[in-house]
Amino acid sequence: MISEAVKERLSRYVSSGIPPGGFLLAVLSNDLVQACGQADDENRAALFDIVRYVYNCIPAACWGDKQTVAEWINHDGKEGA
DSSP states (O other): OOOHHHHHHHHHHHHHOOOOOHHHHHHHTTOHHHHHHHOOHHHHHTHHHHHHHHHHHSOGGGOSSHHHHHHHHHTTGGGGO
């Protein structure tokens, strides 16, 4: 149920530290309230699948809390880590 656009934004975030937008930043930061508040209908319906994708397919070093996400962005993702 995850759109290709969401996967592409997450891929750019992982590889280059490009912020993926407010909804996905909230997901990556484990901020459920913010994620639910910023999700559009499509992403709200796919939220469980998006979280599962992050957990299973994205390196743990780039998500988990706001500080970790900010550091990933500041170091340009994998390329700058």
